[in-house]
Amino acid sequence: PKDVTFQSHLQNEVRPFIELIDSLRVLGIDKDLNLPSIAVVGDQSSGKSSVLEAISGVALPRGSGIVTRCPLELKLRKKQGQWEGKISYKDHSETFYDPSQVETQDVLAGNGVGICHELISLEISSSEVCDLTLIDLPGITRVPVKGQPDDIGDQIRSLILKYITKDETINLVVVPCNVDIATTEALRMAQEVDPHGTILTKPDLIDRGAEGDVLKIVQGKVIPLSKGYIIVRCRGQQDINDKISLSEAMQIEKDFFRKHRCFSSLLDEDKATTECLARKLTVDLVAHIKVRYVLMVHNYISTQP
Template structure:
């Protein structure tokens, strides 16, 4: 199935869940979700930037201070447009470079201008001819030590926030782990294992493959091949923009092209392309399929929800094959 055929099948399911969440059904019924979890400096922001095609807030310390629902909608007729909403605020814009300003503005409004966090959700919907059809929630990076201006229990606050999302058994946990650290010691994977000990709903992304020590490639391959810590959904390895490339203003489009060339020419990792375990493009396809599969698991659950007749009709049409 090519990407356009996949998009036609995926979009109705994702739109339905996003619509149900927007009217508050997730407060009564756990909705399928992809939650992105990672330690600070794991490369989480870079992965999300590559998937969305736009720069997101960056910096030291806690950058993601509120849960961010990132809705990506592929539409060949739209060059690029976005809507950001939180509480009673809604802003529409059509300039990708404005994403950082609007997200920071939303976080400051919800969590204050300091370095604290807030559980209120920010929704950023991006419609473009170049994005994949996907919907996921970015969560604050896990930290262990409070910095100036943060409460002493900031680490516990972040873990509590993350736990509220990943303990939902309908949530796919997307764990971001750098290749150049011991995967078994990462807090993000530990948290995932606590709520998903069998690894049935956890998918891990290995980042920064260009930073591993020479000779360590075999260890990384064993992880990707599920021989170290088994995850039912497996592993995908990606290479996103590094700080040097960001400083040099490398575009995300160029970074995606460079990522493909990196794996094609890598002595040890090129085989992962054939196995569909490498590149952000592969990751996007896996995530879209995983989310739709989770939505389709128990359709009768959604049909019994007290929601609008439109939503119920949409669900009935979906699972009867109308879509």
């Protein structure tokens, strides 16, 4: 089929560039140079983790409050054969072969509620994912919960800015459809440092009659962005309670948009579904790597003794 041929061609083009950046990170070059990456940011409970689990096929930890409390580098590698995961942090590395064993968030942040700046790397090799690297950052919050320092909001903001202010970073903002997009802290922060694209989540929670307003946002008629918007519908808590798998959720998502009276046109425009998002992120990251690579290597060589 045409789509399969396209995906195969995309994978063959993408893999060398993703592996190049991975190799430079292994060599430690990222300590001297900022390497191209995609940073994922969003207000607390925006649906950010749901988007990442839909793309990765791994159910990341969920819950109230700050679930993601340290940066998580999520490396997805398309590979035939058995599913494999590898988690690395500091001097520790562990490989496992069951997606349910992914428990990353408390490894460095501990059992408390504070923020940790240490990076966790989670690499997933599977035939069901695309070649892509994302950095998941803690959700933005303003009010500290019990046990958190009063300046927790400032701590999170400082950590996020550390990543999204880099020229080499593509900033991906996750915003719920059922809030006023203009008031979201995540989009405001990203706009300050040149945003590239935004994901709109939770379209199933939109009040009836407000669909037209959301459609205008996705079409770039409210707040234009250079790489535009994509709208997705991920698993909700009820879906998880009903034990709906990630693959089932993706089919439900496609059916949702296909049958929706206002959003069905977005499928033809490539502005809806998690599958479309993953494909666009991959293309954008490779294009970014191509643009930055020559300058990056030239600058690095010129700084060496």
